[in-house]
Amino acid sequence: MKIRPVILCGGAGTRLWPNTKNHQAKQFIDFGNWTLLGKTLERTKASIYDSPIISTNKKYLNKVKQHLRKNKINKYKIVVEPAKRNTAPAILSTALTKDIPDNQPLMFFTADHLIEKMSIFNKAINKNKSNLNKENIFVFGIKPKSPTSEYGYFLTKKIKGNINKVTRFIEKPNEQKAKQIVKKKGYWNSGMFYLRKDSIISNFKKYQPNTYRRCVNAVKKAKYKSNTYYLNKASFIKATAKSFDYAILEKTKEINAIKLDIPWSDLGSWKEILKMYDKNKNKYIKKKNVHFRPWGRYTNLFKGNDFLIKELFVKPKGILSLQKHHHRAEHWLVTHGNPKITLNKKSFFKKTNDHIFIPLSAIHRIYNPGKKPVKIIEAQVGSILKETDIVRYQDIYGRVK
Template structure:
């Protein structure tokens, strides 16, 4: 039996757009002729997978169908939630559809994760298929590349059959604690799940009986049209709004881990997005998008909807004007050299790999006091992303009128 991939595609993406009423869901953002949902759909084309099931809501139905057409996926099922109830009811109601046999292995992907080296990932899940039971759950750990406080972690111990049993979860620790967890061989918790349909049913019956009953009713009373299940609203809204982690993972003792050393990110912050652009910048650089200034140069890498990605090159002793913006905030990731940054009344030095946020209307500048160039990858986020949205206060090159 093949593995059925299930894509959870209900996220709103508010973390990236705190000041915008018109925020974009992360899985649909065009990052340069590709989206995270598109990459997730491509993943499901591997030979070990059956046709995908997508869990989402009415608001996103049109965009999902566009993505399915673009990626030439003709066999699929969509399960539409009539209201937001977090990941526990989403996972359960998707698993309950009659297309899925009781002992079917299910691989739950988030629609907005960037995963590389998928052959390693697929080999690992295929190898562990025989270890799935009607009770256990496998989660995926990613070997940390840094002591990040943006991700949760878990620790494991080896049990019979060379399986890694999860014995502790740690929610988004501070950096110092994250360093300690990594020393103890902790892994990032990727938020992906692998288990059989009967395991989902048994765990919900045991730990969340009310949600189980309401989701069964929502699926049994669902309307089905054009490959899409429209879950029954009256039943579904009675399900408790809880994440799968809180509803099930915190209760059951039968959690195992598949540990992976592959590039992975949920692109959940502009810092992670900037790292991604820096890593792949050669794909985005065009000569016509390089602009020279007295302090060095900048290159426009990609302009998306309400965001613009640039690389700044500040020559030794170069100094930008002291300025502010009315219509945009900025995120800077230093990739080379030591950047001396003015932010309102503070002077801050940022080293390679460090990030700083420049809020809307904040007075700021960057200068290079060293003998080597400083490079910064910048995300401008806002409604106007033109050079006209610069109010200069001081400038060593005489550009203040």
């Protein structure tokens, strides 16, 4: 029996757009002729997988269908949630659809993750297929590249059959605690799950009986049209809004880990997005987008919807004007050198891999006091992303009007 991929596609993307009503759901953002959902759908075309099921909501239904057409996926099912109830009811309702036999392995992908080296990923999934039973759950751990407070972690111990049993989950720790966890060989918790349909049912019956009853009714009374299940609203809204982690993973003892050492990110922050653009910048660089300035140069890498990605090159002793912007905030990732940053009334030095956030209307500047160039990948985020939105206060090159 093939593995059924299920894609959870309901996230709103609020982490990237904290002070705006126009949240762009991360899975649909065009990062340069590709989206995270598109890459996730591409993953499901591997020979080990059955046709995909996508769990989403009414608001995103058309975008999901557009992505399916663009990726030439003709065989699929969509489950539409009538209200937001977090991942526990979403996972259960999708698994309860009659297309899925009780002992079918289900691979739950999140629509907004960037995963590389999928051959290693798929090999690990196939290898553990025989270890699935009617009670256990496999979660995916990613070997940390560095300690970070952006992800949750888990710790494991080896048990019979060379299986890694999860002994403890740790919510997003501070950086100091993250260092200790990495020393103990902790792995990032990727939020992807692998289990059989009968395991989902038995775990929800045992630990979340109320949600189980509500979701059974929501699926039984669902309307089905054009490959799409529209869950019954009256039943579904009575299900408790809880994440799968809180509802099931924190209660069951039958959790094992598939530990992977592959490039992975949920692109959940502008720092992670900037790292991604830096890693792939050669794909985006065009000569016509390079602009020279007295302090060095900048290159426009990609113009997205309400965001612009640039690379700044500040020559030794180069200094940008002391300035502010009315219509945009900025995120900077230092990729080379040690710039001195002014932010309002504070000045401080930053090093490679440091992230700096410049809020809307904050007065700021970059100075390179060293003998080597400073390179910074910048995301401008806002409604107007033009050079005209610069108010200069001081400038050694005589550009203050």
